[in-house]
Amino acid sequence: MSIEVQQVVLGVSGGVDSAVAAHILKQSEEYNVQAVFMQNWDEEGDDYCTAVEDFRDASGICDLLNIPLSSVNFSEDYWRNVFAEFLEEYTSGRTPNPDILCNKEIKFKAFLDHAKSLGASKIATGHYVQTDYAADGRVRLLRGADQNKDQSYFLHTLSQKQLAHALFPVGKLQKTDLRDLAQDLNLQVHDKKDSTGICFIGERKFADFLAEYVAAKPGVIKTPDGDVVGNHNGIAFYTIGQRQGLGIGGNANYPAEPWYVADKLVDSNELIAVQGHDHPRLHKNTLQAVKLHWIRQSPSDGFKCTAKTRYRQQDQECTIHFKSDTRAVVDFDHSVRAITPGQSIVFYDGDECLGGGIIEKASD
Numbered sequence: 548m549s550i551e552v553q554q555v556v557l558g559v560s561g562g563v564d565s566a567v568a569a570h571i572l573k574q575s576e577e578y579n580v581q582a583v584f585m586q587n588w589d590e591e592g593d594d595y596c597t598a599v600e601d602f603r604d605a606s607g608i609c610d611l612l613n614i615p616l617s618s619v620n621f622s623e624d625y626w627r628n629v630f631a632e633f634l635e636e637y638t639s640g641r642t643p644n645p646d647i648l649c650n651k652e653i654k655f656k657a658f659l660d661h662a663k664s665l666g667a668s669k670i671a672t673g674h675y676v677q678t679d680y681a682a683d684g685r686v687r688l689l690r691g692a693d694q695n696k697d698q699s700y701f702l703h704t705l706s707q708k709q710l711a712h713a714l715f716p717v718g719k720l721q722k723t724d725l726r727d728l729a730q731d732l733n734l735q736v737h738d739k740k741d742s743t744g745i746c747f748i749g750e751r752k753f754a755d756f757l758a759e760y761v762a763a764k765p766g767v768i769k770t771p772d773g774d775v776v777g778n779h780n781g782i783a784f785y786t787i788g789q790r791q792g793l794g795i796g797g798n799a800n801y802p803a804e805p806w807y808v809a810d811k812l813v814d815s816n817e818l819i820a821v822q823g824h825d826h827p828r829l830h831k832n833t834l835q836a837v838k839l840h841w842i843r844q845s846p847s848d849g850f851k852c853t854a855k856t857r858y859r860q861q862d863q864e865c866t867i868h869f870k871s872d873t874r875a876v877v878d879f880d881h882s883v884r885a886i887t888p889g890q891s892i893v894f895y896d897g898d899e900c901l902g903g904g905i906i907e908k909a910s911d
Contacts, residue, residue: 555714556662557582557671558654559608559616561601561738563603564673564717566608567725570732571716572671573612581665582609584618587625587653604719604736611734621657628652634760640813641889642786646701655702655709661877669714674698674902677718678710686710688900693721699900700858703893704840754784754792766816771809771828776801779818782811788829788885811888830882832911836892836904839873846894846901853895854879856886856906862895868911873905883909 555578559565572580573653584605586598594644602618609616629648636643656673662670675691675698685705685862691697705713717725729737761783768777777795785792785808795806801822809828810819821828839845846852848869853862854877877892884911893903 549725550894552579553577554665554667555580555669555671556658556665556667558616558658558673559584559605559741560673561604561608561736561739562630562673562742563726563729563734563739564675565605566734566736566795567720567728567729567732568671568673568716569608569612569614570728570734572714573614574808578669580614580671581667582614582616583658583661583665584616584622584843585653585658586618586825587649589622589626590701590782593756604739608737610838611732613886619658619661624657625649625653637761637783638888640782640811643889644701644737644891646889647704649705651709655705655713657714659709669712670712671716673717674702674715675718675720675722676702678713678715681843683843688842689718690895690898690900691715691718693703695802696722699895700855700893703842703891703900703903705842707842710842754780758774766818768793768820771819771821774800776806782813782816782818785811785818787811787887790824793818795820825884828886830857832879832882834877834883834886834892834909835870835874836877837874837907837908839875839902839904842900843902845869845872846896852901854903855893856883857890867894873904 551792555572557565557569557572557580559569559582563867564613569580569582572578584602629645629652632648633643633645659670675693675696677689677691679687679689681687688699688710690699725850726737764781764803766779766782767775768779769775776798787808790805793806804822806820806822807822807826807829808818808826809826812819846867850867852865854865855862863883866878868876886906888906888908890906891903892906894901
């Protein structure tokens, strides 16, 4: 029986994950593979952008695997659909996650459209997630097999259409096994360091980067009782739970314990700081989430599941109470530290990623 060959466009980044994804696809008789390198940030005059080096690595990978490679520039789409919102959120005192919006608007929208224009029926990426089909025929988004590398948190806004056209070849692998395979294949990126942080910031300090786009608006740092203990450069440059960079110290009226940002008062342009990593002010039992999106179907009111309020966090048991189709109150079984407005809360039922929303505010 002949196999119907599908045209697949793989997004290559120059890293080891997409390199191994390329090998896996190339080995399959089901796919005819071509690769595309996405430029999402205009690196002209940007000493921190690694696009040139990454494209060179991607070229070497594709040459070795005999996969045709092209490039596409999505920098205008990225600026309009991702970076503009990123700046607006920070200016409003919230802390957004641009990688989530990048996946929704660029990697699984603009890139998917581009792949279709090349004749492809599927796209593929090096994300550590898995998919399958539920009994109702809809796609389920599942955690990657490597729980330490699982990236479902960043893909929770994807639609059924986007997931149905996506392949995740490395989702079943452990990262150590993936690197071993890359070394066995003589891929020069087998030991290349994983990219961390936000792609367009690179290795520079975040505050220095943000200062290029957001005007400083200095104000005071207060304790919950209203005592002024320091000054800040603008609340946009701080996030809930932050310890470094507060510049508070040597105050004889307070013990020599670390200070942490507990709240950001936008209207008065004040930061509230507390002492101690586990100060009660840093812990909340409830949050309100908006812009809810469900991958497969909306759960029922009062649904019990687990959630993450940031990527590197253990699952937190919670209950969802709907206020509308796009808004909910989430009650946690145990208090959660440093819940941050603007970040995403992502819900899980076992290994299935259900969807999520944007954290609007948290309360005791």
